[in-house]
Amino acid sequence: MAEDDKFDGMFLAMAQQHDGGVIEVIDTFFNFLARKTDFYTGASEIDTEKLIIEKFKKYQKKAFTEHDRKKVEYEEADRKKKERMRKKEEEERKAKAAAAAEPKIKELTDEEAKKLEEKLANNDQKKEVDNKEEKTEDDDEEEDEKDKGKLKPNAGNGADMAKYRWTQSLQEVEVNIPLGLKVKSRDVVVEWSKRKIKAGLKNAPPILEGELYNDVKVEECNWFLDNGTTLVLALEKVNQMEWWSRIITSDPEINTRKVNPEPSKLGDLDGETRGMVEKMMYDQRQKEMGLPTSDEQKKQDVLKKFMAQHPEMDFSKCKFN
Template identity: 55%
Template sequence: MKGMDQLSSHLTNSKILPLLLHHHRNLLNTFFSFLARKTDFYSGATPEASKKLLLDTYLKYQPKAAEYKAKKKEESEELDKKRKEREARARAEEEALAREPKVKELTDEEAAKLQAQLDEKKDKPEVPGPAGDKEEDTTKTIDVADDEEDEKEKGKLAPNAGNGCDLPNYKWTQTLQEIELRIPLNIRVKTRDLIVEINKKSLKVGLKGQKPIIDGELEHEIKLEETTWVLEDGKSVLIQIEKINKVAWWSKLVTTDPEISTKKINPEPSKLSDLDGETRGLVEKMMYDQRQKELGLPTSEEQKKNDMLQKFIQQHPEMDFSKCKFT
């Protein structure tokens, strides 16, 4: 139909559709208002034909909607299962550590033997060697480096079991590929009561008419088209955030959050097959270059430069490269 072609063109070239994605009633009102004003949808066919077209279209996408919903639920349950497994392992490790004896009590015989060894070491004079001063300096250098490292980590929080952070109003976990953010609301609400604004470098979440729970700049940019959110049981918001940089850990969600120590992150081992194509290629390249360096062979980048050089030499036989040094 001519009107439907006009509709498709108008929606494709306008900015109205993204603004209405989460407001079904407003979307339908706007849609049918457009049909009435700009197309021959109501006048170009019989009411029965128009109704049949609407019903057929609805039925066409009904199973797809159910499939998508089931898939998201399955993914959410799988992520929740993994999170619970990680937390259970962490608790088990803590309990096992707590059961281990912290102090070993020495017998009188062992104590006397240890004291004799200490006294012998104390009475023995130290004989400085030619390298004595250098060894002392080296120790000092190592101590300074350790102090500097400790200073950088001072004040940082330890990551939670999911390699993220548990904060008073929300908590988040992460893998190298994505971040899972959970925001409890403490009351039962509907999606229309929420404000959820996700941008490439910022995030705002809260209840309408109240101060936002989160409102700040993200630590890193995110892949907006792969980021989704859902209201779970009307009581909490779950946001799945897809990272752009899939080889780095986040130390905070938004810039105003306290920082976690990424050096204390303990990631689960993953297979290359679990990674997306881009990340897998980058990891494989890094592994290949590492093996080449260990064998004293050129890396992939060095090979590429060498191939370009050889090609240039072949294309210019009139030039003498015998006395040239290449690095």
């Protein structure tokens, strides 16, 4: 451990017990010097004040140097994040333009259907689409048996936990962790892999630690300090077609059926997936009205054409599925 960091754990632990912040910590420290040492009486008053001012200026200079360095670092991280968002928006704009040129409904081959099932596996996307139709307030009160006891999502489609708050879109998860005091980035520990995460203060138990709900793109994840008092984690999902029900597997789950899908309209999907989902929506509405799906309609049309071409044949005893 570096010499500068040797007592950080003790000082941070002490600081967390002072609701009044830094001023209260300083008051406690000088109170200790007055009661338990000869700091004030062991030298002249002038020498004591000179020593205090000398040390104050020494670390004031270091503090401003570190502040400027972190400001540049944060601005660079923010610039990169905005650039990534700009590229995503450009890709989404192109995807929307391409999708707009495609027919609203298209037939699925067996291969395409299988591909869609694999792409939507282990998520509630289809359930969200199927259940997106009109709901009354009474409907909101009724839950499936398996959803009972789950948390209701917050305004950001995540949850407000005891030690942190998280929100999500289909593409990204953001976690806000209040630290209780103002710290520097060197006082923070953040570690993650494709499926695990650990975050908190140095020399203290982690605030967030465990196995992630699903895989993240490690190279696209980042973190920063908001005003020095809140640790913000931005995690990019690998599967960008599902809602997470929790951040780590040991947390209570939210009810993803009650997630507000506003941040992820159909227009946000790529053209191929959008066409598949729109076909599913059309078929679901047809079933609810007791009407044939697009596949069934196609079969009926083929059969009618065949019957019209062969009026000599008797189809009265034939059964067609």
